[in-house]
Amino acid sequence: MPFGAQVLEGGRIRFRLWAPAAERVDLLLETTHGGGVTIPMACTEAGWYELTSDRATAGDLYRYRIHGFGEVPDPASRYNPQGVHGPSQVLEPGQFVWNDRGWRGRPWEEAIIYQLHVGAFTPQGTFATARERLDYLVDLGVTAIQLLPVGAFAGAHNWGFDGVLPFAPAASYGHPDDLKELIQAAHHKGLMVLLDLACHYFGPEGNYLSVFAPEFFTKQATNLAGRSIDVTLPGGREFIIHNALYWLEEFHLDGLRLNAALFQDEQEQADLLAALARAVREGPGKHRHCHLLLSHDRRAARYLRWADHSDPRHYEAVWNNAAQQAMQDVLTGAPSGAVTAAQPLDQLGACLSRGAAAGESEPLLPTAFVTFLQDYAQIGNQALGERLHQLTPPRPLGAMVATSLLAPMPPALFMGEEFAAAQPFLYFCDFNPDLVKDVAINRRKSFAHLKGFRTARTRARIPDPMDPATFQRCKLDWSSVQRSPHADWLYFYRRLLAVRRREITPRLSGMHEDRIRYLLTGDRGLSIQWTLGDDSLLTLLANYGPAPLDGLQAPAGAVLWSEPGDAATALSQGRLPAWSVVWFLQAAA
Incomplete structure (x- = not known):
């Protein structure tokens, strides 16, 4: 460096x-x-x-x-x-002696992502104890771990996006060699390891660089007086690019996810992201798979242009926030702030067939969009940190899980989702109280517009992010995976992911963005057909409503998955039960 x-x-x-x-x-x-x-x-x-x-x-x-x-x-x-x-x-x-020299990563089409927060993933919250859970993740069927930011932050616990030493793994998680041990152990088990890159933003405590190099940051403070690097400066761009290369080269990571939406100037953002991608492709990416992803950003399509159907020009994929919102809206039956006036089911059809919401952009390859039902932000931005299974009945949720995990888009899970963890994922931090006195007050006020939190008494139920007990409540209880209903959900996820790995993943390479179509049937029926890379046809027939759908015809092909189990039998009689999905796969002629 x-x-x-x-x-x-x-x-x-x-x-x-x-x-x-x-x-x-x-x-x-x-x-x-x-x-x-x-x-x-x-x-x-x-x-x-x-x-x-x-x-x-x-x-x-x-x-x-x-x-x-x-x-x-x-x-x-x-x-x-x-x-x-x-x-x-x-x-x-x-x-540090690496023994994963034969590892070259995995193609992007094989990605099944498991997003985790190191501090809340295990009771001890360290790199070393996360390594002890790798066999569990292999058995689950994921192929990639995505770590929330691990750069050193103030205090003992934090979401990770308030880091101030972006080259130093947080000491509360362990020594840098412990992180390397985690990564190479994952490689030996066939798992990729990705990292959220948050080096462009420095948190409100411990940012000494802003004192003796103030011009390195933008003038405005954000998020409790945190500061963002001024990417219009060559030094700012160089710092971010070196940080990306550092994690990929020194820690043998398989990829990075960047929050492009937080870069200030649109043209400078484009220049930086293009330069970063070139540096990776011409550096560690020349010899192994190094996947570059973008987090939620509606402007991301320009970075996902594919030069051909094997190598991305800049970035492999963007996390598809529009798809997550559409799935949530379909589950609740009402829009929650969709970007267009389209109905939730139309939004879902557009997101699953073309990646973006209806009317947003020209089609891209399905593998250019990561589909997820929930992530750290979607859960953590709930007032009480509720997970989706705590807000949705089991049958509708099961139908949507079967939708998201078998669609061609690479799926992502948030830790504990697969066994319906009872623990919330709340917003937590550990700043100096004298520096940031009003974290809890500001957090609670941000929910004052919602029904159920309009009085000071009801808002007092929202946990204080600075209270150590808030963080402790978020730690996963691994003993629960042996008990119902957690064991039942885990079995459900494992079976779905096994079908994906066996039947869908091998057929994704070579797909074309223009060979996908979707059709709405009534208010709650959806049909989507994808032509996969080997010219086989993957078809989804779904009823996302509380009443049966009649007058349907099953497509050609074998039943790949039926949720619930009797849905395929009912479909043979022209009826699709309430909240049910059936997947079909027809081999190429």
Whole structure:
């Protein structure tokens, strides 16, 4: 990296910091042998301070003393063992011995994503204990783990999007080598590991970089005084691109998801995302699969243009928020703020057949859209953090799960979804109370417009994000997977994913975006037919309503899945029961 502490050939350590507002910078070194050393750093050019020394070794702790601003950690630290306010530690990445050198990743068509928050995934909330759950994930049938951001943040727990040391895995999760062990263990089991990249935004506590390099950030503060990098600056773009390459190269990750909607200027966003994609394709992506994804962003289609039907020009896929909203609206029977005036069922048909909501964009390959029923944001933005099974009866939910998991779009699950976890996923953080005094008040006020939370008394039921008990309530209870109804849901998900891996995944490569069509039948009936890459036909017939649908005709092909089990038999008589879906697969002629 062009900044931070880098071990050079011969063992010398180069320290490099951009501090344009500083008149002088000293390196404060705490050696592993005890004792401290203060060494002045030379100002080389345009605010860069640099020092190469043989007095430092891997394992030493260090800070920068910036005259006029105090003592601060390295904003490009690889590890801060005492938290974001403590000293950084010199690491030698080459000391970790990788044994996954034969791993080249998996094609994007094979992606079945499991999104998880490291701190809430297990009782201990560490990389090491997450590694102990890999066999469970393999048995479930997923092929990729997606970690919410792991960059160091203030306090002991956080969603991860308030990080302030974007190169340093959070110490509360473990040592960087623990994360590497998790990733290579996943590779040995055939699992990809993806990461949410949140380096463009710095949280409200521990952002020392904004003090001695204020021009690095946009002028406006956001989200409780957090700051976003100014991507119109070459230095800002370089920082983000290096951060992406760092996680892919140093940690052998298989891909990254970026929140493109948070970049400020639209043209600068386009330039940055294109440059980042080129750097990945010409770097680690030349030798293995490195998947680049975008989170919810209606403008993402321009980055998903396919040069041909094998290699994406920029990004593989976008998380399809429109599809999630359409599925939720169909389940509830009423629009919840859809982007067009189309009915929820029409929206769902458009999202599952062409990816985007009705009228939004030209068709793209189905694999360019990740379909999900719920994720951390959809659950966490509920006032009480309720999961979908707590808001929807089992039969409608089962029909929608069977829809989302067998559609050609790569599906994504949120941790615990597969066994209907009783634990909520609430908004939680651990900022200094003196810095952020009104987190709970602001959180509760944001729901004042909703029925059930219009008085101070009812809003008091909304958990305080700063209360440690709020975080503890979100930790999954793994003992529940042995009991009904959790075991029943888990069995349901496992069977569906087995069908997907066996019958659908092998046929996705080579699909064409113009060979898909959907048809509405009445108010609640939907039929979609996809021509898969091997010219076989995949057909969905669904009734997303409380009354049976009559006068239907089953398409040609074998029944791939019937939910509930008697729906296919009823369909042979021209009737589709309430809240039922039947999937058919017809082999190519």
